[in-house]
Amino acid sequence: MSEVIDRSIDIGEFIPQPDDDMIICRCEEITKGEIRRAVHDGMWTMTEIRRYLRTGMGLCQGQTCSRLVKGIVARELAINPNELEPATARSPMRPTEMKVLGKEVS
Amino acid sequence: MSTNKADVIVVGGGIIGCATSYYLRKRGKSVIVLEASDNIGNGGSSRNGGGVRQSGRDPRELPLAMYGIKELWPELSKELGVDCEYHKDGNLRLGKNEKHKEILQGLTDRAVACGLDVRMIDADEIKEINPYLSDEVTCASWCPTDGHANPMVTTLAFYKKAREIGVRFFTGEKVTKLRKIKGKLREVYTEENVYEGDYVVVAAGYESREILGTVGVDVPMHQELCECLVTEAEPHMFDQMLGTAEADFYGHQSDHGSFVFGGMSGLELNNKDTGPKNSPSNASITSPCICRGIMKYFPALENAKIVRTWAGYLDICQDGVPVLGFVDEVPGLVVACAFSGHGFGIAPAVGEQLAKLIIDGVTSVDISGLRYGRFKAKI
Numbered sequence: 001m002s003e004v005i006d007r008s009i010d011i012g013e014f015i016p017q018p019d020d021d022m023i024i025c026r027c028e029e030i031t032k033g034e035i036r037r038a039v040h041d042g043m044w045t046m047t048e049i050r051r052y053l054r055t056g057m058g059l060c061q062g063q064t065c066s067r068l069v070k071g072i073v074a075r076e077l078a079i080n081p082n083e084l085e086p087a088t089a090r091s092p093m094r095p096t097e098m099k100v101l102g103k104e105v106s
Numbered sequence: 107m108s109t110n111k112a113d114v115i116v117v118g119g120g121i122i123g124c125a126t127s128y129y130l131r132k133r134g135k136s137v138i139v140l141e142a143s144d145n146i147g148n149g150g151s152s153r154n155g156g157g158v159r160q161s162g163r164d165p166r167e168l169p170l171a172m173y174g175i176k177e178l179w180p181e182l183s184k185e186l187g188v189d190c191e192y193h194k195d196g197n198l199r200l201g202k203n204e205k206h207k208e209i210l211q212g213l214t215d216r217a218v219a220c221g222l223d224v225r226m227i228d229a230d231e232i233k234e235i236n237p238y239l240s241d242e243v244t245c246a247s248w249c250p251t252d253g254h255a256n257p258m259v260t261t262l263a264f265y266k267k268a269r270e271i272g273v274r275f276f277t278g279e280k281v282t283k284l285r286k287i288k289g290k291l292r293e294v295y296t297e298e299n300v301y302e303g304d305y306v307v308v309a310a311g312y313e314s315r316e317i318l319g320t321v322g323v324d325v326p327m328h329q330e331l332c333e334c335l336v337t338e339a340e341p342h343m344f345d346q347m348l349g350t351a352e353a354d355f356y357g358h359q360s361d362h363g364s365f366v367f368g369g370m371s372g373l374e375l376n377n378k379d380t381g382p383k384n385s386p387s388n389a390s391i392t393s394p395c396i397c398r399g400i401m402k403y404f405p406a407l408e409n410a411k412i413v414r415t416w417a418g419y420l421d422i423c424q425d426g427v428p429v430l431g432f433v434d435e436v437p438g439l440v441v442a443c444a445f446s447g448h449g450f451g452i453a454p455a456v457g458e459q460l461a462k463l464i465i466d467g468v469t470s471v472d473i474s475g476l477r478y479g480r481f482k483a484k485i
Binding site for chain 2: 003004005007051052054057061088090092095097101104105
């Protein structure tokens with residue numbers, strides 16, 4: 001069941017932090033500061049963050065960083081990380097060559 | 107109650123809703139956008155192949171496509187403050203035999219008649235534009251002003267900018283009905299709340315049908331599942347948008363280096379399980395089918411690794427073009443749905459023109475062929 005969220009609620013100003021240049025998503029090289037800024041741009045769900053920044057869209061598909069990203073987004077919104085739905089997992093679960101995947105015919 | 111009032115209520119937080127709200131707010135209107143899902147741009151807006159093209163489009167929607175590419179897309183990233191990865195590097199629609207050539211020639215002739223710069227080219231010229239294609243490709247239509255952009259980022263960029271200048275967005279707010287007051291559309295009901303505006307824009311994809319039904323408006327459309335796949339980042343090869351005469355696949359290489367390709371298996375209409383309404387699932391047969399289509403034209407990509415696939419619904423109109431604009435029967439209503447898989451590329455133009463329609467009463471681009479009243483029985 002979805003909850004109604006007013007996206008104009010004031011979450012405060014973006015305040016720079018000393019470790020903002022720390023890389024969180026290693027596959028796509030996205031930093032903590034970029035993730036925090038995206039929240040202030042209005043990206044309040046894991047899915048929106050992912051589509052906006054590409055976190056979790058690389059080779060590991062978020063298996064490494066999704067928990068870290070969730071923690072950063074939740075802290076920025078001052079909510080419990082459990083309130084954030086994870087982004088949808090997508091097939092194939094391992095990178096697969098086109099010539100291999102193309103063999104599936106039925 | 108007053109907090110739920112605005113000049114315009116937009117139903118649907120996809121790229122059409124986000125763009126329309128942005129252009130309305132830019133011209134001083136107060137706007138509230140209601141999105142049923144938890145995420146902005148969760149339907150076709152985030153699930154399409156990113157084409158920004160004019161070639162192959164119906165003459166009734168071509169003016170919007172041409173206007174957007176000439177007037178809005180070139181400056182869009184700057185205007186929204188986010189890199190939308192827009193490329194205006196042309197579209198190649200590829201063919202391998204005489205039957206394909208006939209299809210491409212027909213599309214080209216119709217587009218030329220509408221004033222579009224598109225022409226047929228031969229194998230040598232194709233190789234010059236894109237040296238990575240199979241030697242079996244013998245003909246193509248070439249439209250140098252077509253291109254592509256990143257649909258997920260563009261949708262969220264419109265949202266970000268609209269929100270920044272004061273548009274109010276509500277997610278998880280599913281609209282259940284519309285209501286007229288003294289003959290004019292005024293109220294929008296959700297499960298818990300009521301919103302009120304002078305105009306209501308319904309841009310909710312296929313779900314528009316149920317919502318519009320509550321004021322007696324019925325847009326003849328159906329859903330079709332379409333799927334996309336994306337590869338890992340590869341060295342830069344080409345910047346054109348690609349398609350084929352028989353629609354084996356369509357796609358492009360993104361700035362990031364990954365290839366984004368879309369397509370269908372041909373069995374979508376009658377497949378049994380395509381997942382729940384708001385979270386369409388991939389069918390196991392489709393991405394392999396798209397892979398085979400790509401390798402027929404791009405043997406060089408056979409070792410590229412697929413990292414992700416996804417599915418999305420097209421809202422296909424009875425006659426293949428969108429329904430846009432005012433509806434005579436319901437004053438105050440603006441319809442924007444049934445985009446039939448062409449919505450992303452024309453979204454900035456649609457948003458800007460609908461804002462103009464609401465504020466000035468007329469559009470500057472001819473959208474008369476897209477009006478709601480066009481559907482008639484065959485006899």
